[in-house]
Amino acid sequence: MEKSIIKIKSMSFRYENDYIFKDFDLEIKPNSFVCIIGKNASGKSTLVKILEGLYPASGYINIDGYLLNNFYLKKIRRSLGVCFDNPELHFIGETVKDDLAFSLENLEYSKEEIESSIQNISKKFKLDNILEKSPSEITESEKEKVAIASSLIYNPKIIILDEAIHKLTPSDKKLVFKVLLDYKKNEKLTIILITHDLEDTLMSDRIIVLDKGKIILDDTKEKIYKDEKLEKLGFTLPFMVKLSHNLMLYDLLDRVYFDEEEAIDKLWK
Amino acid sequence: MEIKLDKLSYKDSLKNISYEFAEEKITSIIGASGSGKSLLGYLICGIEKSYSGNLINEYQGREIGYVFQNPEESFIFDTVREELSFGLKKYNYKLDVLNKRIEDALKMVELPISYLDKSPFELSSGEKKLVSIATILSLNPSLIILDDPTMGLDNEREEKLIKLLKKLKTRYHKTIIIMSSDIQFVLKLTDNYLLLKKGKIISLGNKKDLLSNGDKIKRAGIEIPKIIDFITMVKKKKDINLELTFDIKELMKDVYRNVR
Amino acid sequence: MLDNITLGRYYLKNSVVHKLNPVFKILSLIIMIISIFFIDSYIDILMLSSYLLLSIVYSDIGIKVYFKNIHSIRIFLIFILLIDLIFFIDINRIVFDLFKLIFIILYSSILTYTTAMTEITYGIERILRPLNKFIPVNDISMIITLTLRYIPTLTMEYNRIIRAQKLRGVQFDTKNIKEKLSSISGVLLPMFVLSLKKAENSADIMDVRLYNYGKSRTNYRLNEWKFIDTLLLILNILILIVVIVY
Numbered sequence: 001m002e003k004s005i006i007k008i009k010s011m012s013f014r015y016e017n018d019y020i021f022k023d024f025d026l027e028i029k030p031n032s033f034v035c036i037i038g039k040n041a042s043g044k045s046t047l048v049k050i051l052e053g054l055y056p057a058s059g060y061i062n063i064d065g066y067l068l069n070n071f072y073l074k075k076i077r078r079s080l081g082v083c084f085d086n087p088e089l090h091f092i093g094e095t096v097k098d099d100l101a102f103s104l105e106n107l108e109y110s111k112e113e114i115e116s117s118i119q120n121i122s123k124k125f126k127l128d129n130i131l132e133k134s135p136s137e138i139t140e141s142e143k144e145k146v147a148i149a150s151s152l153i154y155n156p157k158i159i160i161l162d163e164a165i166h167k168l169t170p171s172d173k174k175l176v177f178k179v180l181l182d183y184k185k186n187e188k189l190t191i192i193l194i195t196h197d198l199e200d201t202l203m204s205d206r207i208i209v210l211d212k213g214k215i216i217l218d219d220t221k222e223k224i225y226k227d228e229k230l231e232k233l234g235f236t237l238p239f240m241v242k243l244s245h246n247l248m249l250y251d252l253l254d255r256v257y258f259d260e261e262e263a264i265d266k267l268w269k
Numbered sequence: 270m271e272i273k274l275d276k277l278s279y280k281d282s283l284k285n286i287s288y289e290f291a292e293e294k295i296t297s298i299i300g301a302s303g304s305g306k307s308l309l310g311y312l313i314c315g316i317e318k319s320y321s322g323n324l325i326n327e328y329q330g331r332e333i334g335y336v337f338q339n340p341e342e343s344f345i346f347d348t349v350r351e352e353l354s355f356g357l358k359k360y361n362y363k364l365d366v367l368n369k370r371i372e373d374a375l376k377m378v379e380l381p382i383s384y385l386d387k388s389p390f391e392l393s394s395g396e397k398k399l400v401s402i403a404t405i406l407s408l409n410p411s412l413i414i415l416d417d418p419t420m421g422l423d424n425e426r427e428e429k430l431i432k433l434l435k436k437l438k439t440r441y442h443k444t445i446i447i448m449s450s451d452i453q454f455v456l457k458l459t460d461n462y463l464l465l466k467k468g469k470i471i472s473l474g475n476k477k478d479l480l481s482n483g484d485k486i487k488r489a490g491i492e493i494p495k496i497i498d499f500i501t502m503v504k505k506k507k508d509i510n511l512e513l514t515f516d517i518k519e520l521m522k523d524v525y526r527n528v529r
Numbered sequence: 530m531l532d533n534i535t536l537g538r539y540y541l542k543n544s545v546v547h548k549l550n551p552v553f554k555i556l557s558l559i560i561m562i563i564s565i566f567f568i569d570s571y572i573d574i575l576m577l578s579s580y581l582l583l584s585i586v587y588s589d590i591g592i593k594v595y596f597k598n599i600h601s602i603r604i605f606l607i608f609i610l611l612i613d614l615i616f617f618i619d620i621n622r623i624v625f626d627l628f629k630l631i632f633i634i635l636y637s638s639i640l641t642y643t644t645a646m647t648e649i650t651y652g653i654e655r656i657l658r659p660l661n662k663f664i665p666v667n668d669i670s671m672i673i674t675l676t677l678r679y680i681p682t683l684t685m686e687y688n689r690i691i692r693a694q695k696l697r698g699v700q701f702d703t704k705n706i707k708e709k710l711s712s713i714s715g716v717l718l719p720m721f722v723l724s725l726k727k728a729e730n731s732a733d734i735m736d737v738r739l740y741n742y743g744k745s746r747t748n749y750r751l752n753e754w755k756f757i758d759t760l761l762l763i764l765n766i767l768i769l770i771v772v773i774v775y
Contacts, residue, residue, distance in 0.1 A: 040395035094678045105746045106739040114749040139303030169490040196423045236424040239495035246521040268507045316692040
């Protein structure tokens with residue numbers, strides 16, 4: 001069995017007098033694409049902040065082979081790339097180019113390495129025409145793209161997107177997913193996507209449902225969307241899932257189809 | 270009360286916007302990020318000035334309630350209670366009346382009364398949104414402008430917000446303007462719409478018109494609801510005309526009819 | 530109110546002056562500032578004017594822009610003129626004083642027009658580098674960078690917040706002193722808190738993005754120190770000597 005890249009055992013975290021997490025367990029395999037969904041205040045963002053060492057939690061937390069403590073914190077952060085939901089706060093440099101360079105400067109990359117990394121990531125994310133622009137001159141969607149690009153530029157093993165794709169335009173979103181999945185395909189990236197829009201879960205390998213600090217569902221999308229259990233929990237199912245369920249009732253489809261074209265071809269041979 | 274825009278322009282971001290907003294109705298200004306929709310909202314309520322062209326807004330000062338896209342921009346106090354009471358101080362209400370008003374406002378957005386003593390900065394992003402909505406509700410404005418109200422709200426809360434806004438329109442006779450790029454949300458409650466692309470209006474009309482302007486919506490860089498996408502793809506790939514609808518059950522019946 | 534803060538616009542061009550090392554430009558500005566204290570003859574004025582003119586020409590930025598600068602400080606010029614006329618009635622003195630102001634305004638404009646903010650920050654950092662043992666040079670330059678990055682954003686936000694609070698009923702235009710004070714403190718103080726919260730969040734984000742990962746940071750805007758920088762630095766020092774002597 002492949003060793004987990006994130007292993008959490010019996011983790012507990014209190015905020016003031018409430019336990020946000022109590023005896024929480026979670027394991028994530030490398031090069032997987034995991035979606036974590038949950039209602040507001042289910043603990044999703046808190047979990048991310050705990051992994052980044054911003055909130056202190058008790059229990060066993062191991063990331064990329066390192067125990068989460070003060071000694072290994074920097075190494076862990078080196079293996080993680082995290083984007084939160086406000087790309088404005090993520091933006092540190094005076095221009096897009098400066099911002100992309102920021103983490104590499106912190107890692108003491110040489111000037112040449114920084115230049116080539118920026119060129120490389122800029123091409124991937126189509127940022128060439130905004131490299132010299134300041135944050136007030138670009139759109140929110142572009143800011144989110146830059147945030148994600150700046151997290152990938154130092155090649156972390158794991159990227160965590162905490163509601164960090166909601167401002168992307170449809171074409172930018174397509175591009176971002178393409179790049180992320182490319183990295184994953186080449187065995188270079190574990191993707192953790194935290195979202196409340198279930199349409200985003202359709203490209204993942206595994207969906208974890210969090211509720212008040214507990215995992216209430218954890219399975220592949222095929223199994224989770226096999227029936228209406230997510231809907232009963234108050235989530236809005238992705239369109240193709242709902243449609244498939246309806247069509248299955250009429251015997252027009254044999255299973256849930258996640259891809260529109262596949263379903264259409266199946267319906268009208 | 271008139272809200273009328275005539276050849277309104279703002280630097281490079283808005284060009285020649287002419288539109289008249291209907292009273293006691295919900296109008297949505299739809300556009301992708303960078304289209305100028307937030308800016309248009311700021312201009313309408315006077316938060317931003319220096320425009321060229323004409324802008325008439327007969328709603329003044331406290332008759333306008335503005336809900337920010339980023340709730341933190343409107344929070345200034347340490348507790349939700351103080352946030353909600355701030356605007357009401359001017360009226361010198363007796364303490365029990367004041368408390369009732371802020372409790373009612375909180376109830377309207379369906380947040381528990383216990384939240385009054387919490388700090389608005391510590392709430393989840395969805396709750397922050399709801400608190401900022403409650404803040405303007407407590408002032409009872411006649412014109413309510415919401416910038417991207419569904420960002421950060423889960424599906425359940427979004428449904429509650431839709432119910433609330435509809436109630437505010439029909440029962441309380443408010444005029445509501447919403448800036449959003451969430452077509453699915455807009456279609457559930459809007460009466461009229463304005464579609465922006467790079468600062469220009471590329472389409473306008475009522476809800477029915479919006480349904481039939483799918484291609485324009487796509488061109489504006491906005492995500493088309495999957496159901497519409499599906500119907501369009503069926504037409505494109507198999508040349509079958511399914512009826513445009515947002516109801517999955519309706520679509521279902523239509524597919525059934527067309528497959529057999 | 531806060532609308533008109535511009536930080537000396539940067540014009541992106543490829544001129545000789547643009548390509549000079551920012552460390553030189555800062556040192557040169559310091560040397561020139563020192564030199565204006567010693568202006569006491571027309572030889573000094575002649576020399577400095579020629580140097581200034583050459584710098585302007587080589588900066589590739591239209592003379593019109595520089596004139597606009599002078600135009601915008603005309604009040605100060607008139608003020609100096611009047612003070613000197615009233616107290617000293619010495620033509621030479623008037624000329625020298627006017628020249629000093631015009632010169633320093635124009636010369637520092639050349640600096641800001643031809644140097645990107647990041648370059649200026651880098652320049653300051655390199656100059657302070659030898660003092661790294663006594664002061665945290667990296668952190669200081671980071672603070673400068675963050676301030677510069679956030680000023681336009683915060684300015685925009687503060688303006689909006691002020692106007693939005695006006696909608697909420699905060700009275701800014703009142704004559705009543707007490708009301709005015711309470712409205713200002715009721716809004717500006719919380720805005721300060723908002724900035725601190727932003728700063729707190731920014732600090733977290735910076736840690737997440739690996740700030741303080743190692744003992745130092747590279748700066749990818751590493752400008753090489755070229756021969757021309759040395760040449761011009763020597764020229765600047767010579768000018769200073771001449772101005773002091775004559």
